[in-house]
Amino acid sequence: MYLALMQNNLIHNIVTLGTKFNWSKEAVDKETKLLNPEIMLEKIPAYAKTLETKHGSHWKELVIKTAGMMNDIGNNNFLNSDLSEK
Numbered sequence: 001m002y003l004a005l006m007q008n009n010l011i012h013n014i015v016t017l018g019t020k021f022n023w024s025k026e027a028v029d030k031e032t033k034l035l036n037p038e039i040m041l042e043k044i045p046a047y048a049k050t051l052e053t054k055h056g057s058h059w060k061e062l063v064i065k066t067a068g069m070m071n072d073i074g075n076n077n078f079l080n081s082d083l084s085e086k
Contacts, residue, residue: 001014001016001019023070023073023074024074025074025075027074028070028071028073028074028075031070032067032070032071035063035064035066035067035070036063036067037059037060037063037064040063051063
């Protein structure tokens with residue numbers, strides 16, 4: 001999306017599904033609380049099983065790294081207001 005914003009002659013259309021632009025500290029904290037593999041196994045075991053089926057035995061590590069990526073986005077303002085205003 002950033003490339004399309006900066007070089008609009010390269011990319012003419014983008015389709016997204018469920019794209020989130022609000023990555024404030026509060027939003028990141030709320031979202032990453034849900035990304036705890038042990039709690040997922042306890043509270044939503046069917047979904048945890050789906051993640052294991054799709055991603056293999058390393059699904060827990062993937063969930064933890066996804067939370068880390070989300071924290072990096074929120075803490076470092078990688079997604080600035082340029083994208084959410086377009």
